[in-house]
Every structure is written in C-alpha cells, then in structure tokens.
Amino acid sequence: MNRFIGFIKKEFYHILRDRRSLFILFGMPIVQVMLFGFAITNEINNVDIAILDHSKDVNTKEIINKIATSKYFSIKGFISHEDEIESTFKKGKIKAVLNFEKDFGKNLVTQKKATVQILTDATDPNTANTISNYVGSILQNYQQELNKGLNMPYQIVPKTRMVFNPELKSVYMFVPGVMTIILMLVSAMMTSISITKEKELGTMEILLVSPLNPIQVIVGKVVPYILLSIINAAVIILLSIFVFKMPVQGSLFLLGAESTLFIVNALSLGILISTISSTQQTAMMISLMGLMLPVILLSGFIFPISSMPLPLQLISNIIPAKWFIMILKGIMLKGVGLAYVWKETLILIGMTIFFIALSVKKYKIRLE
C-alpha cells in the first residue's frame, strides 16, 4: 500500500509540474464548456433583415410591425426594387429579405390568398433554415389572428410542444457532448501519453525491473487520472447547473456512477493506445484521430445519428461516447433512472472489459 501511495504521489508531481498537462487537465474543460455554452448556439437573436414591400398596405404594415417587435429580428432597411436584393445580401449584414407581392392586402381579401417571398442568405444553411422557420411562424400567427371569429370549414392547427427542452436551448445539447469529449480526452489521451512518456524516457524499463508487477505499474499510473477526471466531471456538471441553468432531472448519484464508468472506459482505451504506441507523439496522434474525431462526428453529439447513412450508423455503435451521451441526456434532461439506461450501461461495461482484456494481452506480448 505504501508503494502504491508513493507511486500516486509521484504521478501527481509529474502532472503538477508540467504546465501543458495542467492546462489540458483543468484549463481546457472550463474553456470548452464556456465556448460551447456561450458562443456556439443554434438560436437566432436580432438577425438583420430587409423589407421589399411592393404593396404598402395595412396588412403588410401589420406583418412588418410584428417582425420588428419580435426579439429575433431587427429591420435594417427598406428596399424598393428586386435589383437591390442581391447587392443587399452581398454587403453581408442582411441575412434575409421579405418580398411582399404587389397588392398583397387586396389579394388577401379578394382572392383569399397572398404571397410573400422569404429570401435568406444560405451561405450559413443552419441559420437560413432557422430564419425561414421563425418568419414562417410569425406569418402563421398573423394569419390565425385574421381568421379569428371566422368560421373555417376545416382547419388543422399543429400545436407543437418541445418536451425535455421546451426552450430549445442548445446548451442542453452541448453539455452532455462536451462532457463526453473532455472526459474522453483527459482520460484516454493523458493516460496514454503519460504511459508512453515513461517508455520513451526509459523509466518504464526501470519500473519493470523493480518488484512491482506490470499490472501494479499500470494501475498506479491510471489511478491519478481517474481522480482528476472525476473532479473534471464534477466541475462540468456544476458549471452547467450554475452558469447555464441546465437542470439535472435525474439522480446525481447515478450521474456520478455512470460518469465514473465512462472514465474507466476511456482510461482502458488510453492504456490500449499506450500498448501500441512507443512515443508520446504517436499516442497523441492516435488519441486525437482515433478518439476525438469519432467522438465529435459519430457520437450523435453534433450530427444526429438517425440521419447518417447506414454504414456510419453501424459504426457509431462501437463508439463508447454514443452510449454515454444517450445515458447523460437520459439522466440530465429526461430524469430517467437506471431502469431506462441499463442497456447502454451494460454496453459500456462490456466495452470496458473488452479494452482491458485486449490491453492485458498486448501488454504481455510487448514484454516478451
């Protein structure tokens, strides 16, 4: 036991005396959570739009007023001719133009139908899409007000309610993803680098010649990172609760337990990487390319898995992060218990055992 404590102490000296690893361990999680939380968002606010009103009647005025008073848009100009639309977009400020047809109000009354064209700058497709949805719902709203009191023969009124994230806050989607990325990065990359560092410097040989057996060496190297990763997970959860007001509906204990499971999973991947790479450089490249990219692209963090082509959907199943994100979303947003995430949990446990078994096998081969 004494040996073990000594080993862990030494590992902490390494971490605390290396500025780079200190930053990756403690600076990056906070920076990333802040970045994702504040800067990267799917919501739109105060988008600049321009109006091309060929009709200038009561109805168009009312619509323009509605748009101007919503917090999503601010009207930054009126143009009078179609030719100006392109040059307006080219200036870059204006993201959308509303083009009311001639005799908009008159058509509405006489033909029960009037047209307004919504042009959006689709150099940023996501924003363009969101803008046209928002404008669409403002128009629909106006239409319903007009029809109030009238007897419509048939009418379908879609009433949408967004459950689990009623305000559609993107931070709710990013927190589980960012937490997954950070835990993966810290656990897998840092352990694989710290183990290969000993190999590279030759101190691993000294450890293997000592009476410590290889498993003790690895456990001794990994335990400090388990502790640090748990602290990291706690910091991220606290940040998301107190800074981003993200609710944790489910049990905090379960959240902690699942996070620990994922940390161990990532650590076992880190050990596996260290058994196949002989330099810190290689370990870092494999961690970044082999772990980070799949975590970001294929875990469902940013791109929905259900809309991927089938081969990618299949590949996503072998990515631990996918299952952890599902667990996190379940616990944090839906407030479900183990009864609903046991399948994902079992998959993570299975993967962890597999990675550990594989690294033990590889590790032995390297000692031959």
Add this chain to the structure above:
Amino acid sequence: MTKDNMIQVQNLTKMFGDFTAVNNISFEVEKGEVFGFLGANGAGKTTAMKMLIGISKPTHGAATVAGYNVLTEAEQVKRNIGYMSQRFSLYNDLTIKENIVFFGGIYGLSSADIKEKSQAMINELGLHDMADSLVGSLPLGWKQKVAFSVALLHNPKIVFLDEPTGGVDPITRRQFWEMIYMEANRGVTIFVTTHYMDEAEYCDRVSIMVAGKIEALDTPKNLKRQFQVDSMNQVFLKLARNIE
C-alpha cells in the same frame, strides 16, 4: 556450480523471428566481481542483459541470477538486483529526494529506512545543496552518480549497469568507476556493459560479444597476452577483424 556464482548462464539464446540476437552463450560471474560485458552496438549485449534482469524471455537456455531462475523465479530475481540503464533512470521532474523516496518505496523500503538511506547518500555524494532541486537541472555526470546510488538503495546483491558512463566526461567517468569499486569491495557483484575499451581495463573479467556470440572471456591481462597486444582496444579490434 559453485555457491559463489551470482550469475550462471547456460546456452542462453534469444531469437527475434529468424534473427538470432543472442546465440547460445554461457558464462558465470562470481560474487563481488566486476564483470565487463563488452561488444559493439548491435552485438546483442543489451538483449542478453534484458534476459538476465527478467524483462525479456529467453528462447532457449537457462540462467540463474543471485541463485534464482530468471524464468521461474523472476520476482525473487527482481528483488535482488539493481538496474541502471543507458538511458537515464531517474525522473527529471522530481527532486533528488523525491526520486529516492519513490524508488525506495517501490522496492518496499520502510519510511524510516528511506530517510536514513537518503541522508547517508546525500552525505556520501556531497549533495546537500542539491537535494531539493529537480534532477533535470543536474549535470549529466551527477545524474549518473545519483542514479547509481538509487539503484543500490535496496542493497541488491548484483547491480546491472547498461552503458552507465555514456556521454560523460573522463573525470566523472573515473569517479564513477571509483564508486563501482567501492561497491564491489562491499561484496556487491557488478555486471556492466560498455563500449569504452579503457573502462574494460578496470574490470576483473571481461567478455566480448560479437554478432550474438561470446568470442572471448578472461581477465583483461590474459586477453592482452592471448592476442599479443597492449590494450583492450586492440584486443577488441583484432577480435572483430578475425571474425569478419
């Protein structure tokens, strides 16, 4: 086999695929002996040494170190040997004291023991001013001396030194060898690989490996007589040429 043999090697062979790195070598090292294990780079001396310290498994043959079989009693072997590698064996980002505490710890020394030994070591090496500075800031020669002392912390019966003086200036090398003699006089067996032929003169006996085989094994004096030359360097060159 006499009881005083600290290392006993019989027909030890290591193959990597078709390549035979160590080819059927046999030798003994007595207690308290300074045994030089010589050879050009790639001659197989590091591979042979790795089998003796239990981090590489022999393909054929047997070896006992400190009376324990390297294949079946690796644990006991490891408790009884010290090892200092050609690449640096201490942690650069730990202080001298922290290194001593760490290595003492993994060899299972008690805290009191570690305290006493580190004090003795600091006194002996005259390191009072540097005990709390990072090992990385020491000159190479000092590092090697500290590494040697750390390898001896747990009172091993045998110390394996893998090119311990690589890159060190002649004066420090001389001092280093004085430390080696001191330990040998205390009864510690020294097994040292080197490619400095002048250092070979300091050894009680030397073996010279060429292409995986031990081609010569005797006292430096006898070897020089056998090859009719004045220095170990010439012995080595002559031997290498004859083989080619």
